[in-house]
Amino acid sequence: MSRTKKGSARRDKARRGVGRLHHEVALRRNSALHLLTKQLTSRFATVAIEDLHVSGMTRSARGTQERPGKNVRQKAGLNRAILDSAPGELRRQLTYKASWYGSQLAVLDRWWPSSKTCSACGWQNPRQTLADRVFTCDTCGPSMDRDLNAARNIERHAVAPSAPHVAPGTGETKNARGVSVRLPAPRGRKQETVKREDTSPPGMVPPRQSNLPTSPNPRQEQAKLF
């Protein structure tokens, strides 16, 4: 498009081509996000996310005229990378799909230092910054990828009996067009009805009992109608 003359027919054709490509990218991203959130909520009993302050995290570093900010371009790139992953839409989809597929979405407090805490011993590194891609513990010594370390911290908090931030979702059972959606049997439901001898290997943690009020199962309600 940059090599075409303004106002020409070729420019218009090139413009439509660029627009089509952007549209196709948008469709693929949308599809990938839906696939991911369905996988997460239908394969796992609990999905944990952090309640991050996205608008604050992606604020520009430009500053004011009297006090100009530092590393403005770098921060702009980071902001683009953060927003590229569509964090708000990811959370929105996880919330309603968790209730579709019978899993729980744990939302952890944004002030909890998941990146600065050692997932093995709990030691906190106050000097850990975003530039440190590896977390190294001064107390017990292991070093691992910073995101893996943070994910282990989030997991531990999400499955702890005291996990306080469990959102049950919206209970939505209709799709975007208002048509009732057939829910797959929630995972773990079968195990409750079948008398289960404890055949699990020693040391295996039993699935956590939900402390949420049991939401009416849309399938059972349907069954009542017949």
Ligand SMILES: [Zn+2]
């Ligand atoms: Zn440690």
